[in-house]
């Protein structure tokens with residue numbers, strides 16, 4: 001048995017399933033707030049191992065899904081400016097704004113480049129001093145330190161033609177926003193990757209203020225089954241707390257150096273989330289000290305309205321209120337090849353995940 005197979009052991013999964021069935025004698029609803037978990041839960045058929053009393057809901061954990069259409073419009077408008085090139089991760093390129101996607105804009109001749117990391121964008125800026133390079137910073141606490149590192153490098157090396165259009169988001173305000181909207185959940189399956197950076201402390205207010213347990217989970221079937229069992233035990237004992245199931249990767253303190261870089265460069269700002277609207281202090285923007293690397297300060301960027309495509313219910317799906325099968329466009333006009341809404345674009349989006357693993361109906 002190799003290392004990975006150990007976390008996919010059928011016997012151990014069945015043993016956990018039996019224990020879950022024994023304990024889960026009343027309804028409980030757990031929400032995952034990580035696109036990686038959304039995908040893994042459906043890919044490994046976790047719901048089929050659980051009793052009917054346990055419901056798993058997908059939350060706002062896929063970075064591409066929660067990014068607004070106005071942000072895409074702003075990126076396209078930047079790519080239309082003279083001598084300006086926009087650099088982005090590949091999964092954002094197919095998300096539609098109000099006026100088409102970055103992919104469509106690139107096909108029309110706009111300067112849009114896919115990069116594998118924020119530091120690639122800095123290197124690109126260094127090699128092309130005649131161009132203004134704008135990196136699209138999206139994602140949560142997982143990717144924000146990488147963007148911060150890029151700004152620090154550009155600052156250190158005097159690369160003045162590099163800037164960031166930030167839509168970085170912080171996970172706790174969204175988790176609190178879900179609870180504040182009155183969406184009934186009994187526990188959070190917390191994101192493994194985000195928590196490698198942040199550690200456990202940021203979940204503590206959720207436990208203290210809302211009495212909802214948080215278990216930081218890994219991504220293999222045994223991880224997820226174990227995390228669900230841990231949450232069930234918390235509910236039954238009426239003792240919500242923050243627990244680390246994914247102990248092989250997550251430490252209570254997280255990664256202090258990544259946190260230091262993130263808060264050296266960024267400060268919090270109000271940010272828009274699909275489904276949740278503007279949430280106070282839920283985003284990150286470069287501090288004044290780094291204003292020359294903030295695309296919103298460097299460029300005159302028009303504002304655009306936040307809208308959702310007609311008939312798309314991504315906002316409700318991201319709050320766990322509906323499932324993709326309840327969307328009339330699902331697998332008809334909206335497919336991974338022709339995505340209508342953002343949740344069908346990324347392999348971690350709830351709609352694409354359901355399309356790939358839950359059948360079309």
Ligand code: SF4
Pocket residue numbers: 311312313314317324327328329330331334335339340341342343344351
């Ligand atoms: S199936 Fe498509 S249109 Fe419907 S909610 Fe999902 S992404 Fe939006």
